[in-house]
Amino acid sequence: MFDNHRMNKLRIVKKYPNRRLYDTAISSYITLEDVKQLVLEYEKFRVIDAKTNEDITRSILLQIISEEEAQGSPIFTAELLAHIIRFYGDTLQGMMGTYLERSLQCFVDQQHLVREQMRSFIGKTPLTLISEMAERNLSIWQGMNEQIYRQHQREQSEEDPPNSEAKPPRSGNRS
Numbered sequence: 001m002f003d004n005h006r007m008n009k010l011r012i013v014k015k016y017p018n019r020r021l022y023d024t025a026i027s028s029y030i031t032l033e034d035v036k037q038l039v040l041e042y043e044k045f046r047v048i049d050a051k052t053n054e055d056i057t058r059s060i061l062l063q064i065i066s067e068e069e070a071q072g073s074p075i076f077t078a079e080l081l082a083h084i085i086r087f088y089g090d091t092l093q094g095m096m097g098t099y100l101e102r103s104l105q106c107f108v109d110q111q112h113l114v115r116e117q118m119r120s121f122i123g124k125t126p127l128t129l130i131s132e133m134a135e136r137n138l139s140i141w142q143g144m145n146e147q148i149y150r151q152h153q154r155e156q157s158e159e160d161p162p163n164s165e166a167k168p169p170r171s172g173n174r175s
Helices: 034-042 057-070 077-088 092-124 125-157
Strands: 013-015 021-022 026-029 045-049
Touching: 013 034, 021 034, 034 045, 034 057, 045 057, 077 092
Parallel strands: 013 045
Antiparallel strands: 013 021, 021 026
């Protein structure tokens, strides 16, 4: 529905008192599911209360999260939500939002990296993958063998000093 209307500018969705959402970019009423799709498609948008002109984007996003949490497998456990509630009114409240946002962005970045790595594997044949893994394993094995050999050489040199000759024990009595 939204692919034909992609824009770089901010989309405005108006919420009317009858609880209907109106997307001004496509001049049509939309559902909460459509707003969710805007999020999934990384569209920039704001939801504005048509009566008060107040930005209610957060409220709509929380409503989407609430509906998603009620279905299927929730992301937020009761304990996690309780921790978040405890930060309201706390001196660290302002920092908590920034911390959560940065942590989630870090997670998203790492997820993107893993997906990119998986894509690079998909283009390879199983034989190529096995060959690359065998080469890496061989390299690791050779490195370990070299370390064991060096350690053994050090231990040998500590036990047998290089210029030592076996001499009979001296006895204190000479006749």
